Amino acid sequence: MNKVKPTEVYNLAAQSHVQVSFDSPEFTADVDATGVLRILEAIRQCGLEKTCRMYQASTSELYGKVEEVPQNENTPFHPYSPYAVAKQYGFWIVKEYREAYDMFCCSGILFNHESERRGETFVTRKITLAAARIKQGKQDKLYLGNLDSLRDWGYAKDYVECMWLILQAEKPEDFVIATGKQHSVREFAQLAFHYVGIELKWEGKDENEKGICVEGPEELIGKTLVEVSPDFYRPTDVVNLWGDPTKAKAKLNWNPNTTSFEDLVKIMVESDMAKVAAEDAGQKVRCNLAEYLEKGIVK
Numbered sequence: 001m002n003k004v005k006p007t008e009v010y011n012l013a014a015q016s017h018v019q020v021s022f023d024s025p026e027f028t029a030d031v032d033a034t035g036v037l038r039i040l041e042a043i044r045q046c047g048l049e050k051t052c053r054m055y056q057a058s059t060s061e062l063y064g065k066v067e068e069v070p071q072n073e074n075t076p077f078h079p080y081s082p083y084a085v086a087k088q089y090g091f092w093i094v095k096e097y098r099e100a101y102d103m104f105c106c107s108g109i110l111f112n113h114e115s116e117r118r119g120e121t122f123v124t125r126k127i128t129l130a131a132a133r134i135k136q137g138k139q140d141k142l143y144l145g146n147l148d149s150l151r152d153w154g155y156a157k158d159y160v161e162c163m164w165l166i167l168q169a170e171k172p173e174d175f176v177i178a179t180g181k182q183h184s185v186r187e188f189a190q191l192a193f194h195y196v197g198i199e200l201k202w203e204g205k206d207e208n209e210k211g212i213c214v215e216g217p218e219e220l221i222g223k224t225l226v227e228v229s230p231d232f233y234r235p236t237d238v239v240n241l242w243g244d245p246t247k248a249k250a251k252l253n254w255n256p257n258t259t260s261f262e263d264l265v266k267i268m269v270e271s272d273m274a275k276v277a278a279e280d281a282g283q284k285v286r287c288n289l290a291e292y293l294e295k296g297i298v299k
Contacts, residue, residue: 013035032087053172071241108159127189198220
């Protein structure tokens with residue numbers, strides 16, 4: 001920090017898996033909570049508090065056990081995982097340094113932001129990659145957790161623009177970064193399979209729900225392509241995240257819907273279709289439930 005003397009710092013570093021935070025809570029706290037403090041202290045101790053602006057990537061998981069919808073900057077926090085608790089410390093320590101040391105440091109409360117670069121263990125990429133593999137005969141089935149979980153999904157590229165705008169503002173403030181629109185895991189899966197030319201019909205309920213192919217390649221018609229597994233349920237699941245970006249739209253002139261939900265899913269699917277096509281065609285990936293668990297793919 002002292003060598004570079006930056007004028008802007010964007011802290012996107014984190015252990016960002018909710019499920020991993022239950023398995024490794026101490027590591028999560030060290031990175032997501034204390035790590036934020038270390039950056040703030042580095043800025044302060046290097047005498048950059050008046051010349052360096054800091055953006056902290058916060059999370060909609062702060063709202064956790066949701067008490068109101070949609071969620072905005074004034075909605076009470078109710079963190080529901082070790083990850084969310086660690087992130088809450090990060091949020092409040094940023095606010096404390098802003099007030100105590102008059103530093104230009106802000107948090108962007110990010111709702112789910114996805115792209116074709118998303119890690120393969122996150123549910124959105126897990127879905128698009130599975131759809132591409134199933135279409136190309138390299139996977140048999142996709143296993144998911146709670147299909148009814150609701151998320152506000154946006155495109156990471158659009159959200160990064162908002163991060164930058166936050167640090168260009170006249171005064172430091174915290175902002176919700178979201179699209180203001182909500183979709184279920186089921187909707188995401190339905191659309192992803194649609195973009196590879198497969199139409200699904202959903203049958204059953206809760207853990208017995210299945211996605212059956214009713215239109216697509218002849219060899220897939222009538223087959224169950226999506227199943228629910230309790231192994232992919234979280235110990236405490238946040239089921240209703242929905243952001244209100246009114247403040248960011250008004251004060252930053254930011255457009256949260258530059259990329260629609262449909263376009264986001266299409267971008268991810270097209271990328272994975274190309275990726276899978278480039279894989280060794282002779283190596284079929286059979287991801288049955290046992291293999292999913294053996295590989296340690298997180299929820």
